[in-house]
Amino acid sequence: MKKISTFLLLLSLSAPWAWAQTNEANTEAQKQPDPQQLLADLRADLTGLSAQFVQYELGSQGEQIDPNSGMVWMQSPAQFRWHYLQPIEQLIVADGDNVWVYDEDLEQVTVKQQDNELNPIYVIINDEKSQQHYDIRYETQEAGHDWISLTPKNRSEDVKTVWLALADDVVKQIKVHNHFDQTMVFEFTEIKRNPDLTGGLFQFVPPEGVDVIKAVDE
Structure with missing residues (x-):
């Protein structure tokens, strides 16, 4: 009986503090x-964009591992073109139906059906897919950037959480964290909203003489 009375006393004393904490959190x-x-605001009147990018894996001490850089073009709702320039040139083109990966040095093209609903690119250019497949929440503000997180509604080994850094109605950075505790970072500069995207930019025809490999989903 004494223990219960003591517990009730502690509870009554802590109640105003708990209420204040809850009130503060709500505020x-x-x-x-x-x-x-x-x-x-990010997607308002957005039909496409272009940017320079740097991509790297984030190490345990915050170091950049295997950095790559190049140019990217995107067009709503599901087309994009990633052109890696450094340190090795590689081209990835998504035409809305298929994704083409061209390794010029290997003289090889890999093509697969464009069916990855959790591709972080859709977060930028496709409102329907991001709303359908992600739970979205605000996280924090840091150095003038608003950070929001997107967590897949269905478990995925490739994507545990996507973090977006937003400023001036554009995405400045994307962090993709997977279930193996690996984080891939994409930083964007020289961003242009609705640039003049030339015809054929999101189409790919394999160069003559290269090997074309059709990837099969496991």
Whole structure:
């Protein structure tokens, strides 16, 4: 009986503190930007974009592992072109039906059906796919960037969480974290909204003489 009375006393003493903490948390939540509105502003009138990018894996000490750089073009709702320039040239083209990967040095093209619904690129250019496949929440603001997280509604080995850094209605950075505790980072600069995307930019015809390999999903 004494133990119960002591517990009730502690509970009664802590109740105002708990209420204050809850109230403070609710007030803080009210101050946070709406992640859905941030994404809506990002995609407002967006039909396409282009940017320079740097891609690397984030090491345990925050170091950049295997950095790559190049140019990227995207067009709503599902087309993109990634052109890696450094340290090795490689081209990836998604035409809406298939994804083509061209390794010029190997004289080889790999093609597979474009069916990865969790591709982080869709977060930028396809509102329907991101809303359908991700739970979206606001995380924090840091160095003038609003960070939001997107967690797959269905478990995926490739994607555990996608983090977006937003500023000035564009994506400045994407972090893709998987279930193996690996984080891939994409940093974007020289971003242009709705650039003049030339015809054929998102089409790929294998060069004559290269090997074409059809990838089979496991």
